[in-house]
Amino acid sequence: MEDPQTLNATGADENVPCNPDVADSEAWRLKIFEYYKTNQPSKIKMVNSKMMEKWAGKYDVLYQNLIKKYGPLGKPLPVSSLAPGGGGKKSIGDFKDSIVKLVAKAVPEHLPERNVGVVKAKAEVQANGLETSTFTVCSRVRPILPHELEQEGGENFAVVVPGQRIDPTPSKPYTEEMLACTPKVGITGKPKVETSRFEFDYAFGPDSTNSDIYKLTTEPLVERCLNGQCGVIFAYGQTGSGKTHTMNGIMDELCESDIFKEGSEVDFTYLEMLGADIKDCLATDPKAKPVAIGEALDGRILTRNVSVHPCADSSALKALVSRAKSLRATAATEKNAASSRAHGIGIISCKDVETGVTGKLYVIDLAGSESAKDSKKHDSKRMAETKQINLSLSNLKECIRARTMASEPGMGGIHVPYRRNKLTLLIKDVFEIGCPRICSTVVMTNVSPLASDVAHSCNTLKYSGPLRVAVGKGKGNLQKDEEDPANWTVQEAEARITDAFGSEVGDVKAFVGGLSGVQLCSLPEKDYLVRGGNEVGKKVYLWMWALISDAKTRRRRDDGTIITKEDEEKERLELIRQKEEKAALWAEREKHLRKEF
Structure with a gap:
């Protein structure tokens, strides 16, 4: 047989198949071999006896199909780098305009107004007991930055966008979507997107402002803080996704908020935390001892060597916030020229002067999560930081999921590992079922819109989406717990308080004030002190919360x-x-064994 590299089957034009009536199978085999060698060398092994037997009598059809698929001989069509055996001629960036149009088709044209306060609505829902600790989970996609818009080609276009609002009914808490449209190029060289949908309580797009986010998510937490309760908001996401911008914006809004209410004293503290290393960013003494966070025997969380700064007004808080921002530790990374390398924790304390009850509001800017791609150029110090950051983020996620499960009736035996990490220990109230006050937590998930970051963005959204499961949702067939104060009627509440405290509370009807059990449970501590006096009110409050904790567990x-x-x-x-039966059985066996030996 002649060398296929030099043989010309018919001498005819190479782009026109020869007549099968005058060309035998061997000539066709060589012609097809030559075609693959020129247009698709990676697939030349396909030209074998099985292929020739399959297409016997139809070689001209096979040849025309090859031309349609791979182009005329010597002029192959461009093949995607993602296609098997492709030549790497096209990339995602080459199809930018087409992919942007496909992403736009996935976005609804009109969205109804946001008219439900999800944070408040969750706390007011009674599902098999009081919602003592709620998690409102949101997502925010930042806009494309000016320097990214200036880049030509590449994957610098938006593929992560807000989706539809699921239930805009004013009387119900609703959820929204974040869409991650992963761009791909098919085997035929045509672009496509694979859309993943993630549900959140709120989804904020690139046009949303920090003021919008503050009003919907943080304003209710300020109210909790003023009532002696606990509020937490933290931002999680990839480095460079806008976490610090969001949390700094919320701190700026807090400076202008109603937190400086008459009759309350406001203090501010700002910490920076990486693993067990904790820094007081507002410390005035350069020789101050290291900050320590621990747990007292009575369960209280103690912070040592931390400076607490009283704020008489908005301008004083604003100055402290500005100073704290300037002292954050940052470093250049693959994704961000000034990435936060530790968790920044702003703590606002509001003390009611009349009752002495103190509420807390934590604003936490978590350090950015990093993938292997983001950290591939880190030195040993940066890698150690990345490891500490990812460990603490993983523990935070585990604590939220465990706390959600543990609050379900009958599931109180689940362990919430908040002591594993100093960050989760600091906000113990959020995770402790026996905590005697209501806690509300807002999780803000920040993502990049860029196609180049879509894989990391999907991982971030997968991480945070499941956290939005409502605490206390429970099963539908639960037996009513008569000992749970949240299930008492007004009359039952009056009778139970009278049985427990007798005449100590004075006029029990005035103390209860016509409120049902769940309404009483929702009252902040200072309301109890006003109703029954500091001593008696405190007793009733702690008694009620002990019953609530018992019901949860x-x-x-x-x-x-x-x-x-x-x-x-x-x-x-x-x-x-x-155990006694088993011990007696073994004792009897021992007797027989002794007899035998």
């Missing part, structure tokens, strides 16, 4: 029925009996 069977104290005692006695 009470065991239940799989069918939703409650395991009572009597049932628990029977179980305990049965276990003792079984």
